[in-house]
Amino acid sequence: MTIWNPNLEGYPGPRYKALADAIADDIKTGVLKPKQKLPTHRSLAELLGVTVGTVTRGYAEAEKRELIVARMGSGTFVGGKSNGMSDYLKSLRDHGNQIDMSLSITLSHGQEQVLADILNEIGTSADSIQGLIGYQYEAGSIRHRSVFVDWLRRIGIKADQDNLVICNGGQNAINTILSALTRSGDRVVSDMLTYPGFTYLARHHRLRHFGVEMDQFGLITEDLEDICQKHQPRILYCMPNLQNPSSTTLPEQRRREVMEIAKRYDMYVIEDQVQGVFQQNPPLSLYELDQERVFFSCSFSKIFAGGLRIGLIVTPSRFLKPVESALYLDSLFAPPLMAEVACNAIESGRLDKLIKEKKAEIGARQQLVDTLFDGLDYINQPECPHTWLNLPDPWQADEFVLELQKKGVLVKAVNSFAVNPTNNTQGIRICLTSPHTREQVEKGLTLIRDTIDQHPGVWQSIM
Numbered sequence: 001m002t003i004w005n006p007n008l009e010g011y012p013g014p015r016y017k018a019l020a021d022a023i024a025d026d027i028k029t030g031v032l033k034p035k036q037k038l039p040t041h042r043s044l045a046e047l048l049g050v051t052v053g054t055v056t057r058g059y060a061e062a063e064k065r066e067l068i069v070a071r072m073g074s075g076t077f078v079g080g081k082s083n084g085m086s087d088y089l090k091s092l093r094d095h096g097n098q099i100d101m102s103l104s105i106t107l108s109h110g111q112e113q114v115l116a117d118i119l120n121e122i123g124t125s126a127d128s129i130q131g132l133i134g135y136q137y138e139a140g141s142i143r144h145r146s147v148f149v150d151w152l153r154r155i156g157i158k159a160d161q162d163n164l165v166i167c168n169g170g171q172n173a174i175n176t177i178l179s180a181l182t183r184s185g186d187r188v189v190s191d192m193l194t195y196p197g198f199t200y201l202a203r204h205h206r207l208r209h210f211g212v213e214m215d216q217f218g219l220i221t222e223d224l225e226d227i228c229q230k231h232q233p234r235i236l237y238c239m240p241n242l243q244n245p246s247s248t249t250l251p252e253q254r255r256r257e258v259m260e261i262a263k264r265y266d267m268y269v270i271e272d273q274v275q276g277v278f279q280q281n282p283p284l285s286l287y288e289l290d291q292e293r294v295f296f297s298c299s300f301s302k303i304f305a306g307g308l309r310i311g312l313i314v315t316p317s318r319f320l321k322p323v324e325s326a327l328y329l330d331s332l333f334a335p336p337l338m339a340e341v342a343c344n345a346i347e348s349g350r351l352d353k354l355i356k357e358k359k360a361e362i363g364a365r366q367q368l369v370d371t372l373f374d375g376l377d378y379i380n381q382p383e384c385p386h387t388w389l390n391l392p393d394p395w396q397a398d399e400f401v402l403e404l405q406k407k408g409v410l411v412k413a414v415n416s417f418a419v420n421p422t423n424n425t426q427g428i429r430i431c432l433t434s435p436h437t438r439e440q441v442e443k444g445l446t447l448i449r450d451t452i453d454q455h456p457g458v459w460q461s462i463m
């Protein structure tokens, strides 16, 4: 067996990065084969005339990029970790050669390493783990609630420890609130195009679900009032910041109108900010406008990792007990170990850093939208993980999605989000965060643009 002996001369930058780059190139060209064992740190250092520390850093960098894997006691091998979750996420992101822009998932941007570091820190002793693995009776420990309250205050939500409930992610937050507040047959209202997870929950709870007309700023308050008059809904579910799927942000004046209507018709409001946490200086939250009527919910899924399953509910004080009970009946409580991970990310400043970096990358991807979609009818914002594109006549959203699929680009059509099946807008949601690289985003957007400029033709049998 020949020993791998890369030539680092052609690679610029620090030697450890050059080593990781050489590994990447040699895997690409087949010089390094899957599962091949790499030289030990010491022998490669001698071959390359660098320090052992440089090789260690280079291997660590390559491992971070999931090119190689180190196995304690047996050595370092080509090929990423066969770690169920990351393989699963990869398969979600890259269906073979397809560019998947259909999934609202967080950017892959170093959170794996952040998580690995945090888990190392948390797991330093059995004592430190002990308090994180037992049953608990409150909706979050005092320590965790206090860290989350401080963080929420930093993003403009004046929560208190005694009206905060830690739950199992944003979906669980909505389910918990619906369980606490509604009974079968109640009516609920949301934007006409909404997060499908809410629509499914409304069906599951046997609620009658109405959709409010929208424009480029979000829900139209006159239509909301009309629905309230006719149907007296118990709850309005909405996403005032970076709405999913339309990318709209409700202006402050409309937020005030929404809360006046809610008061007039004695309706409660779920303000879902799972997508909106990225937004810089958003208008006043609905929760701040009426803390007696608004349930605020958010999670760490879009800013950190979807698998963390930690969400937060800020509830009007008088609903604390019903909300806690609904969570308790469903899942007892959210895992304290995961809450500790989120708190550590907040306290160590790592979450802020991740958010800052992800925001910058999302901004760069949205700039591509502005360049490539020039002249089209679309809604985007610099911090929004997705873009909404209204299709020009005569394109129908379904046929457009099929046509794109043939070209290897996946997006979601309006029907996935429409409350009312007879809706007649023709649009698609394009997620900019699911592809791994900016290049893939550019390629996907270019194919979308090219497809728009093409005539749809006849797309199915007319017999």
Ligand SMILES: Cc1ncc(COP(=O)(O)O)c(C=O)c1O
Pocket (backbone or CB within 6 Å): 104, 168, 169, 170, 171, 172, 195, 197, 239, 244, 272, 274, 275, 298, 299, 300, 301, 306, 310, 311
């Ligand atoms: C608006 C909205 N709310 C809630 C969720 C669910 O979030 P989580 O993964 O934290 O359960 C999503 C996920 O896409 C979402 O888009």
